[in-house]
Amino acid sequence: MGNSVEGLSIIVTGSGRGIGRAMAAGLAAAGANLTIADIDQAAAEAAAADILAMGGRATAVGVDVTDRVAVRRMIAHSVAEYGRLDVVFNNAGIAQVRRFGDITEADWRRMMDVNGLSVLIGIQESAVQFIAQGGGGKIVNTASVAGKRGSEALGHYSASKFAVIGLTQAAAQSYAAHRITVNSICPGIVATDMWDAIGKGFRNEGMTTRDDAAFEQALTGVTLGRSSTPEDLVGVAIFLASPGSDYMTGQSLVVDGGMVFS
Numbered sequence: 001m002g003n004s005v006e007g008l009s010i011i012v013t014g015s016g017r018g019i020g021r022a023m024a025a026g027l028a029a030a031g032a033n034l035t036i037a038d039i040d041q042a043a044a045e046a047a048a049a050d051i052l053a054m055g056g057r058a059t060a061v062g063v064d065v066t067d068r069v070a071v072r073r074m075i076a077h078s079v080a081e082y083g084r085l086d087v088v089f090n091n092a093g094i095a096q097v098r099r100f101g102d103i104t105e106a107d108w109r110r111m112m113d114v115n116g117l118s119v120l121i122g123i124q125e126s127a128v129q130f131i132a133q134g135g136g137g138k139i140v141n142t143a144s145v146a147g148k149r150g151s152e153a154l155g156h157y158s159a160s161k162f163a164v165i166g167l168t169q170a171a172a173q174s175y176a177a178h179r180i181t182v183n184s185i186c187p188g189i190v191a192t193d194m195w196d197a198i199g200k201g202f203r204n205e206g207m208t209t210r211d212d213a214a215f216e217q218a219l220t221g222v223t224l225g226r227s228s229t230p231e232d233l234v235g236v237a238i239f240l241a242s243p244g245s246d247y248m249t250g251q252s253l254v255v256d257g258g259m260v261f262s
């Protein structure tokens with residue numbers, strides 16, 4: 001028992017930068033063996049090199065998480081490197097700001113593919129590996145506070161994150177008999193490249209006049225009075241990857257400094 005991730009083989013998707021990179025670095029510092037997976041292979045290699053330089057264990061792999069064949073290759077890469085797979089973080093995602101009336105079918109499909117379908121595939125393919133090797137496994141998805149409360153200007157993004165929470169609950173029930181747990185993390189306002197893009201999106205849509213205005217506005221709803229750093233998500237990531245969370249499944253933990261009370 002306990003909260004140790006020492007020696008666990010862990011994949012984090014979207015870990016070339018941002019939240020995924022910080023979670024991967026934190027898990028590696030706690031003794032886990034990391035597979036850094038990202039569509040930006042150069043970023044994945046740089047993140048893995050950072051972990052190696054700190055004395056941790058990491059390998060990098062390029063993956064488009066919407067592509068089932070590529071996801072299988074990512075899992076095979078991790079198993080070839082570490083001999084087994086213990087935990088998968090389905091973290092890669094995208095955001096897009098659009099006035100609700102202007103969301104197109106193409107916007108919807110792209111958002112649902114990258115944020116929703118990818119999580120379905122990630123869960124299914126992780127479960128195939130966990131069941132084949134035996135002994136259970138853990139899946140942790142990155143949802144969002146936008147998956148708890150629909151967010152104006154992020155309608156299709158919010159829908160995709162509600163989908164992640166729904167998939168988390170359904171998969172928890174589907175795989176419980178194999179001792180596979182499935183949970184999610186719901187971050188709040190995290191200072192990453194994604195929020196730079198969201199801030200620009202608000203201005204492009206004519207909803208703000210400065211790139212950082214939407215970020216500042218969002219922070220007024222944070223009880224703890226500051227934005228989240230990617231590192232603020234590390235503690236819960238370690239907990240959900242560790243045996244300490246063995247009796248939790250189907251949950252979506254909000255780590256947002258107190259924006260959404262549920």
Ligand SMILES: NC(=O)c1ccc[n+]([C@@H]2O[C@H](COP(=O)([O-])OP(=O)(O)OC[C@H]3O[C@@H](n4cnc5c(N)ncnc54)[C@H](O)[C@@H]3O)[C@@H](O)[C@H]2O)c1
Pocket residue numbers: 013014015016017018019020037038039040043063064065066091092093094095114142143144145186187188189190191192193194195
């Ligand atoms: N930043 C926030 O405030 C915030 C809040 C709540 C939830 N989230 C969620 O956290 C996750 C990480 O967000 P972030 O802020 O670190 O974003 P980010 O844009 O900084 O990083 C996302 C990473 O995912 C990768 N990626 C994108 N599409 C991919 C694909 N098809 N296949 C593989 N990799 C892909 C990118 O290359 C990038 O490295 C996302 O799921 C996001 O929706 C972010």
